[in-house]
Amino acid sequence: MERKSSPIAFFSVNNGDEAVKLLRHTYQEISMPKIVVYSGPHCHFCDKAKALLKRKNAEFEEFNVTEDVDKLDEMIKRSNGRMTIPQIFIDDRHIGGCDDLYALESQGKLDELLT
Numbered sequence: 001m002e003r004k005s006s007p008i009a010f011f012s013v014n015n016g017d018e019a020v021k022l023l024r025h026t027y028q029e030i031s032m033p034k035i036v037v038y039s040g041p042h043c044h045f046c047d048k049a050k051a052l053l054k055r056k057n058a059e060f061e062e063f064n065v066t067e068d069v070d071k072l073d074e075m076i077k078r079s080n081g082r083m084t085i086p087q088i089f090i091d092d093r094h095i096g097g098c099d100d101l102y103a104l105e106s107q108g109k110l111d112e113l114l115t
């Protein structure tokens with residue numbers, strides 16, 4: 001499963017608590033799934049999908065495909081021809097659109113994909 005790569009950080013800390021805090025933060029960064037949302041403006045389904053991800057404290061990268069034709073092509077290819085927005089990917093797994101994301105949530109399957 002692909003995870004976000006994290007740059008190696010060099011830091012100095014004053015005490016153990018600070019070191020633990022920094023290590024925990026770094027671990028969380030590394031273990032977070034990589035989420036991509038292809039979206040556009042004035043899109044109710046995009047807003048609704050992003051609201052659910054935000055409620056879950058899931059960070060995501062967002063591409064406005066109405067302003068970026070390369071990203072639009074990428075979205076269509078990655079989603080096997082689907083052209084509606086949003087299209088959502090978690091760790092390169094194609095989730096689908098807003099309804100698909102909410103369906104995973106109501107089946108109790110979303111949290112495991114986000115951790």
Ligand SMILES: N[C@@H](CCC(=O)N[C@@H](CS)C(=O)NCC(=O)O)C(=O)O
Nearest residue numbers: 043044045084085086097098099100
């Ligand atoms: N069922 C889809 C609906 C998505 C949808 O209809 N999105 C609109 C924008 S809010 C869209 O892409 N419309 C263009 C089209 O239908 O071709 C989902 O849950 O994501």
